[in-house]
Amino acid sequence: MSKFLPDQSGNPNGRPKGTGTIAKLREAIQDEIPEIIDALVAAAKSGDVSAAKILINKVIPTLRPSHSSVSEDDIEKMVTITWKTTD
Numbered sequence: 001m002s003k004f005l006p007d008q009s010g011n012p013n014g015r016p017k018g019t020g021t022i023a024k025l026r027e028a029i030q031d032e033i034p035e036i037i038d039a040l041v042a043a044a045k046s047g048d049v050s051a052a053k054i055l056i057n058k059v060i061p062t063l064r065p066s067h068s069s070v071s072e073d074d075i076e077k078m079v080t081i082t083w084k085t086t087d
Contacts, residue, residue: 040054040055
């Protein structure tokens with residue numbers, strides 16, 4: 001039998017949710033988020049690599065290696081990359 005039950009806190013009298021530093025920071029910048037994102041996009045477009053990295057890390061998930069028995073030939077057959085161009 002397991003020590004903890006599902007959906008039951010191991011510390012029911014612990015700190016309430018939403019009272020930590022992260023929650024306070026989120027509350028402080030909540031109204032400014034659209035402007036912050038616009039500023040990050042503008043900075044990334046002008047060549048700020050750090051701003052670009054922040055945006056990419058939040059939008060594109062990190063690829064993690066998998067342990068599968070798929071061969072490189074199978075991968076080449078499965079993967080198709082399409083570049084969308086605008087004229």
